Amino acid sequence: MGVHRNSPKNSPKGFEKKSSTTLRFLFDLDSKSNSASNNLRSPKNVGLSCESEHQEVLSIISYCSFIFSFADSSVSPSQQDLKRLKLNQLLSMVKTAKRHLSDQVLPSLMSMLSVNIFRPLPPPSSSSFASDLPDDEEVVSAPSPAWPHLQLVYEILLRLVLNEDPKTLCNYIDNRFLINLLSLFQSEDPRERESLKNVYHRIYSRFTFYRSFMRKSMNDVFLNYVFMTERHCGIGELLEIWGSIINGFTVPLREEHRLFLMRVLIPLHMTKGMQIYHRQLAYCVSQFVQKEPVLGGVVVRGILKYWPVTNCQKEVLLIGEIEELVENIDPDQYRKLALPICTRIIKCLNSWNSQVAERALYVWNNEHFVKMISSAAEEVFPVLVEGMEKNLKWHWSKSVKQLTENVKLMLEGMDPSLYCKCLQETDQKEFRAREEEIKRKQNWEMIELAAAQNQLVQICVSH
Numbered sequence: 530m531g532v533h534r535n536s537p538k539n540s541p542k543g544f545e546k547k548s549s550t551t552l553r554f555l556f557d558l559d560s561k562s563n564s565a566s567n568n569l570r571s572p573k574n575v576g577l578s579c580e581s582e583h584q585e586v587l588s589i590i591s592y593c594s595f596i597f598s599f600a601d602s603s604v605s606p607s608q609q610d611l612k613r614l615k616l617n618q619l620l621s622m623v624k625t626a627k628r629h630l631s632d633q634v635l636p637s638l639m640s641m642l643s644v645n646i647f648r649p650l651p652p653p654s655s656s657s658f659a660s661d662l663p664d665d666e667e668v669v670s671a672p673s674p675a676w677p678h679l680q681l682v683y684e685i686l687l688r689l690v691l692n693e694d695p696k697t698l699c700n701y702i703d704n705r706f707l708i709n710l711l712s713l714f715q716s717e718d719p720r721e722r723e724s725l726k727n728v729y730h731r732i733y734s735r736f737t738f739y740r741s742f743m744r745k746s747m748n749d750v751f752l753n754y755v756f757m758t759e760r761h762c763g764i765g766e767l768l769e770i771w772g773s774i775i776n777g778f779t780v781p782l783r784e785e786h787r788l789f790l791m792r793v794l795i796p797l798h799m800t801k802g803m804q805i806y807h808r809q810l811a812y813c814v815s816q817f818v819q820k821e822p823v824l825g826g827v828v829v830r831g832i833l834k835y836w837p838v839t840n841c842q843k844e845v846l847l848i849g850e851i852e853e854l855v856e857n858i859d860p861d862q863y864r865k866l867a868l869p870i871c872t873r874i875i876k877c878l879n880s881w882n883s884q885v886a887e888r889a890l891y892v893w894n895n896e897h898f899v900k901m902i903s904s905a906a907e908e909v910f911p912v913l914v915e916g917m918e919k920n921l922k923w924h925w926s927k928s929v930k931q932l933t934e935n936v937k938l939m940l941e942g943m944d945p946s947l948y949c950k951c952l953q954e955t956d957q958k959e960f961r962a963r964e965e966e967i968k969r970k971q972n973w974e975m976i977e978l979a980a981a982q983n984q985l986v987q988i989c990v991s992h
Contacts, residue, residue, distance in 0.1 A: 583633050586622065589615050590634070594641045596648070597675065609677070616681035623688045630693065638689070639701040645682045647709045650716055653760065671717035683724035690731045695738075702732065704742060711746055714763025726766040730773060744789075747771065751793045759800050768797075768809035775816040782821055790817050790824065795831035804842050811850045818857045825858025829866055833873055841882045848877060848888045856897045860904075867905035868912070875916035878933070883926040890932040893939060906944055913940060914951040915958070 593615050597608075619638070623630075630638065654671060673679060689698065710732075713725055733743050747767050754761045778786055794817075797803065797810055818825045832851065837843040851870060858866070877889035892898050902909055917940070920933040941948045 583631065586619075586634055587637055589618055590637045590641045593619065594644050596645065597678070613677055613681065616678060616685070620681055620685050620688070623685055623692070629697065630689075635693075635697070636701070638685075639698075642682055642686050642689075643706070643709075645678065646686070646713065650713070653715070653717060653762075673716065673718040673721060676718060676720055679721060680724065683721075683728060687724075687728050687731060690728060690735060695736045699736065699738070702736065704739075707732070707739065707743060708746060711750060714750070714766060715761055717762055722763050722766045725763070726769060730770045733770065733774070744774070748789065748793055751797060755793075755796045755800055759802060764797075764802075765806035765809050768806055768813055772809060772812045772816065775813055775820075778816075778820060780820050782817070786817075787824070790814070791827060791831070795828065796835070798832055798847070799835035801840070804846055807843075807846045807850075811846075811853065814850070815853060815857060818854060822857060822859035823862070825854055826862045826866055829854055829858070829870065833869055836873060841880075841885050844877060844880070844882075844885045845888045848874070848885075848892065852892050852895055852898060855895065855901055860900075863901040863904040864908075867901050868908050871902065871909040871912055875912055878916055879919055879924070881925070883929055886920075886924065886926065886929045887932060890929070890936055893936045899939075899943075903943060906947060910940070910944070910947050910951045911954060914948060915955045918952070918955055 593612060595612065597612065651671075690702075707729075710725065710729060714722055716722055716725075729743075733740060747770070750761065750767060751764070754764060775786075794810065794814055797806075803810070814828055818828060829851065832847060832854075836847065851873075855870070874889050874892060877885050880886045880889070902913070917933055917937045921930060921937070924930055924933070
């Protein structure tokens with residue numbers, strides 16, 4: 530079905546005549562809506578009156594298929610209001626009708642919904658993508674001017690998905706429809722993405738025969754975002770859908786779902802715009818680890834692999850995610866993960882960015898983290914003690930130094946003898962480093978002196 534264009538020739542009847550939104554006009558529309566909704570669903574014996582009412586409904590649907598550009602100043606606002614009123618009529622009919630939609634109405638209604646929803650999106654603005662912005666700037670949303678109409682269209686579609694038989698709707702909601710719906714998640718209007726999320730999730734819940742296809746389609750969007758473009762507005766909403774899907778997985782997990790964790794969710798941590806959807810991403814990952822704690826090791830190593838180098842905001846978020854994962858992973862993996870986790874935490878603790886350093890120090894308030902340290906004290910204490918002493922000597926922030934002193938007292942209380950041993954080893958290491966630095970300087974001085982003498986000899990020979 531083609532899209533009606535916003536021109537006088539193609540306008541529905543009555544557009545030339547300015548519509549009046551008086552109280553009497555609204556009452557008339559409401560009375561027509563009630564009369565049509567009573568017979569919208571087809572009974573076994575369709576009479577002549579029902580046929581005429583179907584025609585009235587089809588006329589409303591045809592009217593709503595006209596698309597306004599909302600940029601044409603020649604179109605009266607009353608015409609746009611009239612379409613909104615008629616969409617409200619259709620929504621009321623779909624809500625109040627008690628039987629399934631007739632074969633006369635459903636095809637036209639689905640065609641009207643497709644015409645309104647599936648449209649070319651405007652070119653994206655750079656302020657819509659975190660990858661295009663400096664770290665200290667936030668993403669700015671771009672509301673769609675057509676939202677007063679789109680909102681009602683999405684509500685009608687949602688009602689159809691909830692009320693109609695999936696076997697009947699599958700003639701209209703097919704793979705192509707789902708792909709087109711998925712492409713709209715790139716809309717810059719957060720209200721539209723929220724409506725899309727609700728519709729797409731309901732389709733996934735009711736249309737069980739499409740679930741595998743829908744999961745694969747969403748995975749393709751994620752992979753294209755991570756490895757190709759890093760430009761997409763709807764990653765957070767898609768991850769919210771996945772969070773609900775993962776919550777329904779049974780244990781033991783299927784191999785397909787484990788691969789999704791390793792090949793899609795973990796790489797999503799490496800994008801520059803991760804902070805926009807990190808809350809939803811962390812929830813999805815946490816769901817996997819809660820269902821199978823042995824996956825905690827895979828997740829932790831994957832996050833450490835993609836740890837940011839210069840993005841402090843991402844570091845703060847990932848420290849919090851690591852802390853949450855430590856609470857859920859299998860305690861049998863504590864010894865294996867303690868050293869790589871502590872090595873990263875110490876690097877964050879020594880960061881010149883005070884927010885990163887303080888967030889790393891607050892991890893020590895977590896009893897699960899402290900328990901992990903205790904289980905592998907021999908391996909991790911040398912790293913911890915060296916990091917603490919470095920902070921106390923060199924860090925510029927007084928609050929970071931104070932927090933470091935508190936953590937140092939905690940470590941000394943855990944194993945005083947081991948802490949003293951590691952402190953002595955750290956002092957010896959620093960002493961050897963100073964000696965090596967002195968030797969290096971002496972060697973460079975000897976080389977420079979020899980070069981100067983050689984240059985002097987060459988000058989004398991030339992004269």
